Amino acid sequence: MSFSIPAIQQALATDHLDGWLLYDFHGSNPIAAKLAGLLGKHTTRRWYYFIPASGAPRKLVHAIESFVLDGLPGDKVRYAGRHQLEEGVEQLLRGSKAVAMEYSPECAIPYLSRVDAGTIEFIRRLGLRVVSSGDLVQRFEAAWDDDAIATHRTASEKLYRIKDRTFEYVGARLSAGEALHEFAVQQQMVAWFREEGLIADAAPIVGAQENAGNPHYAPSHDASRPIRRNELLLLDLWGKLDQPRAVYADITWTGFAGTPPAEIVKAFSVIVQGRDAAIAKVKSATAARQPIHGWEVDRATRDVITAAGYGDQFIHRTGHSLGEEVHGNGVHMDDYETHDDRRLVPGTGFTIEPGIYTATFGVRTEVNMVVGERSAEVTGPCQQELVRIAVRGA
Numbered sequence: 001m002s003f004s005i006p007a008i009q010q011a012l013a014t015d016h017l018d019g020w021l022l023y024d025f026h027g028s029n030p031i032a033a034k035l036a037g038l039l040g041k042h043t044t045r046r047w048y049y050f051i052p053a054s055g056a057p058r059k060l061v062h063a064i065e066s067f068v069l070d071g072l073p074g075d076k077v078r079y080a081g082r083h084q085l086e087e088g089v090e091q092l093l094r095g096s097k098a099v100a101m102e103y104s105p106e107c108a109i110p111y112l113s114r115v116d117a118g119t120i121e122f123i124r125r126l127g128l129r130v131v132s133s134g135d136l137v138q139r140f141e142a143a144w145d146d147d148a149i150a151t152h153r154t155a156s157e158k159l160y161r162i163k164d165r166t167f168e169y170v171g172a173r174l175s176a177g178e179a180l181h182e183f184a185v186q187q188q189m190v191a192w193f194r195e196e197g198l199i200a201d202a203a204p205i206v207g208a209q210e211n212a213g214n215p216h217y218a219p220s221h222d223a224s225r226p227i228r229r230n231e232l233l234l235l236d237l238w239g240k241l242d243q244p245r246a247v248y249a250d251i252t253w254t255g256f257a258g259t260p261p262a263e264i265v266k267a268f269s270v271i272v273q274g275r276d277a278a279i280a281k282v283k284s285a286t287a288a289r290q291p292i293h294g295w296e297v298d299r300a301t302r303d304v305i306t307a308a309g310y311g312d313q314f315i316h317r318t319g320h321s322l323g324e325e326v327h328g329n330g331v332h333m334d335d336y337e338t339h340d341d342r343r344l345v346p347g348t349g350f351t352i353e354p355g356i357y358t359a360t361f362g363v364r365t366e367v368n369m370v371v372g373e374r375s376a377e378v379t380g381p382c383q384q385e386l387v388r389i390a391v392r393g394a
Contacts, residue, residue, distance in 0.1 A: 003035055003140045005051060005073065011136060012053040018096035019052040020136055021123070029114040031102050031133075031141055031329055037071050046085065049074070050092050050099075060088045090126055099123070100133035108338050111321070111329055112137060134331075134342045142323055142330025143347030148247045149370055152322070152349060155240050156249035156368060156380045158196040162189055163253050166235055167389050174229055174257055175392040182206040183224035189237065198239035201326060205236035205252075212254070213362035215316055215355060229391055230258040232361050238326045248326045250351050251380065252366030255387030268363045268386050270308040271354040274301040275365050278318060278333065278352045279378060282344065282369060286376040294331040294340035301354050302336065310356045319351040322368065346373045 008020060022032040025046045033039045036049060045062035049069055052058075057074030061067075066078050079088045093099065101123070102114035112134050123130050144152065166189055173180045186206045193200065207217045208227045212234035219225070227233060238250035254268060281300040285292035298318040305314045317337050321330035331342035333350060344350075348371040355364035363386075368379045 005057060008051050008136065008140060009053055011139060012051070012100070015100075015135070017053060017098050017100050017131065019050050019093070020100045020133060021093070022049040022051070023047070023101065023115055023119060025116075028116065029102055031112075031114055031137055035141055036069060038068060041068075043068055048089060048092055052096070058092050060085075060092050086122075089122070093123070093126060093128060096128060098129040098131060100136055101130050102133050102137065103130055104132055104134070109134065109332070109340055109342070110338070111327070111332070135345075138330050138342050138348070139345050142321055142328055143345055144247060144323075144349050144370070145347065148245060149347075149349070151241050151243070151246040152249050152368070152370070153379055155198060155246070156251070158198055159237050159239060159249050159251050160380055162192045162196065162198075162237060163235055163251065165192060167233075167253075167255050167387055170227060170233060170255075170257065171390040174227070174389070180227045181224040182208055182211065182219035182227060183221055185227065186219055189235075193239055196239075197242055199242045200237075200239040200248075204238070205234065207234045207236075207362065208232065210360050211362075212364075213357040213359060215357060215362070215364070228257070230256075232256050232260070232264060232363070232386075233389065234362060234364060236364070236366065240324070240326075245324065247324055247328075247349060248322045249368055249379070250322060250326055250353075250366060251368065252353055252355075252364045253383050253387060254363045254365065255389045257389040257391050260386050264361055264363065265386065267310065267313075267356045267358075267361075268365070270305055270310055271356055271363060271365050272382075272384060273308075274304040274314075274318075274354040275352050275367065275382070277301055277304045278354075279367070279369065279382075282371065282376045286344075286371055287374065289374070292344050294333050294342055294344070295335035297333040297344075297352070298335040298340075301333075301352070305354060305356070313356045313358060314354060315357060316355070319353050319366075322349040322351060344371050344376075346371055352378075 048060040059069045059076040063080045104113040107113045209231045236252040240246040240248045278301040301318040317334035319333035321328035334340040353366035
């Protein structure tokens with residue numbers, strides 16, 4: 001079991017909820033599956049696990065998979081047919097009026113919206129009010145403990161090493177007059193990932209000049225642009241240690257192979273200002289023990305970039321949650337794609353990554369932050385100006 005029942009019950013009482021209803025079918029709710037210790041395990045039938053605000057938890061499982069929740073405390077009831085299922089859920093929730101589930105009104109936060117509409121309708125038909133489990137997930141699934149933070153820091157150090165090696169590699173190849181493509185650089189980085197003992201769900205982003213203007217550009221063997229002198233190069237790399245419960249680090253740095261034009265220098269300085277405004281807001285709120293929400297962090301960055309005249313070129317949220325997946329289930333720094341009103345709680349790990357994207361170039365800076373009880377910090381160096389890729393003769 002990866003969570004504390006008493007701690008959850010205390011949170012439920014504070015939020016005036018009668019319980020937290022975890023539900024999954026065939027892996028449809030990875031949040032519930034992870035909390036139940038079933039993530040990655042094969043299940044084929046619906047199961048329910050109810051944690052009440054007081055008293056012992058209760059389980060409802062299918063007769064042919066009655067063992068699935070045996071690792072969790074609480075009494076177990078089996079069902080087989082659909083009528084037994086409905087009666088079982090009604091019994092499970094008897095006496096409750098308001099329960100939390102992995103639900104987001106109007107799917108405002110897709111990462112959280114894991115319970116299908118039909119199941120929500122069924123629970124409501126039983127006379128219960130369903131509310132979002134967003135803040136509960138933030139505290140009991142997405143927050144990092146000290147061991148997880150340590151894996152993040154180690155992964156971060158390795159990513160920064162690979163980033164430095166990559167810019168040096170590009171400079172050396174260009175200085176030697178050798179042909180160099182984005183895909184070749186990406187594959188060299190993948191080799192360094194193996195050397196450093198890092199794993200990732202995808203290869204790094206290597207985007208030159210106009211390709212850097214596509215936030216999710218990915219070079220491939222068949223579609224890869226040359227990297228040339230007097231052009232911009234963006235590197236976005238993410239990874240984690242190859243061990244259980246390791247969490248990701250995720251950074252982006254931007255360089256220029258020569259003397260960058262004023263237009264690119266100005267755009268980069270604006271995103272640095274926006275990034276630093278978000279960092280300052282998180283740090284000050286945490287130090288003052290004031291609640292701060294994901295949407296507020298996004299606004300701190302976005303207001304700076306918009307005021308500088310680049311609002312239409314900043315086309316994604318300011319940052320995302322980090323976890324055992326690179327896009328975690330915790331709060332995102334977002335008041336653009338969604339309005340994320342979840343709170344940043346101790347143990348929260350996330351990115352701050354503003355960018356400006358045009359048809360001819362793109363710039364982005366990305367750092368990671370971790371929130372503690374009394375302070376928040378960036379877990380690696382912050383890029384202050386474009387990396388000048390050393391190219392002899394440039």
